[in-house]
Structure formats: C-alpha cells, structure tokens
Amino acid sequence: MPQGHEDAAGVVVPLLLSTPPRLGPVRLVALDGPAGSGKTTLAAAVADGCAQQRRRAHVVHMDDLYAGWSGLEGDIWPRLAAQVLEPLRRGRPGRYQRYDWVAGRFADWVDVPVPDVLVLEGCGSGRRAGARDVGVLVWVEADDATRLARGLERDGADARPQWERWMTDEAAHYAREGTRGRADVRVDAWGRMAR
Secondary structure, three states, X not given: OXXXXXXXXXXXXXXXXXXXXXXXXXXXXXEEOOXXXXXXXXXXXXXXXXHHOOOOEEEEEHHHOOOHHHOXXXXXXXXXXXXXXXXXXXXOOEEEEEEEOOOOEEEEEEEEOOOOEEEEEXXXXXXXXXXXXXXXXXXXXXXXXXXXXXXXXXXXXXXXXXXXXHHHHHHHHHHHHOHHHHOOEEEEOOOOEOO
C-alpha cells in the first residue's frame, strides 16, 4: 500500500469514526472523483485503517454497478439504494448484481454484509442523492493525462474512445453535482492532501 494513501486513510478513518452512523447502524464513507485518480487504492487503505480500529469495513466498487461505459447516470443510484443502502439502513445484508464488463451484461449477485463501515468507492459515489447517508465524503483527484494513462494501462489502448467519452460524462456529472466543493477531505492521486 503506498504510504500516501495510508496517510490519507489516517485522516479519513478517525474523521469517519467520530461521526454517528447515518445509514442505520452503518457509517458510510464515499470516495468519489474522476476515473483513474486513485480511489480504489485509497478504499483499500481506508478498509485496512478501519480493521486496525477493530471496525468491520466492506468495500463496494461502483465499477461493479455501472451498466457499462454509459452507466454513470441512469438507474445506478436507484439500484444501489434498493439493493444495498436500504437493506443496510434496516440492519439487513444487501445484495447487488455485478456488471460483467467483458460480457456486457449484469451477471452474478454479490452479498454485502452489515458492516460497521461501508466504503463506497467510485465515480458518482458522492452524489447529492445519497448525501444524507454519507458520514464523510472524500474527493480524489488527478490530472487528465495521469488518469487516462492509468485507465489505458488497465483496460488496453483499444478502450481510448470509451475512456474519452467517460471523461466527458464524468466532467458533466461533477459540474452538476458540485462534488469536489462538498467534500470533507480532498486527496490527490498519490494520497496527499489537496486543497
């Protein structure tokens, strides 16, 4: 785990644990920001930090919920709310259907236990529709060139058109949602605190 992300988790975890649960018995942290900025790495560090505080954390990746490259909007939030957030609010396990990016369709079901902390990681995780449930909103950012390079390294050069379209879609999403301005904590791609 990169040291910067561990340091950032060292800020996020105590802040989160100092807030009361807002999602029934669960504390929710949303790690939002553009694709390729380092949210997944930070999510792992936050989950580890929770474990060190003897709190059970479960990570849900928004990548598993998007309906493909055009899935940032649409029915993603209603599905997440119905399948995961509402059951957890009632103290019951959640369950969502994971999107298979290779097959281009929803596939297997993934169980979500009732954790002490739910780490919701991915583009759009901090949208206003879920603000009442979020204890801490974290914005993770990187410049476009870094993000695109990371994405193409992961997904291959053939994915460039999809990445470019996604970057346009997420820019519109973040302008509309004002996510960065609402964030409690801002972190850069290397886990350093951002202004």
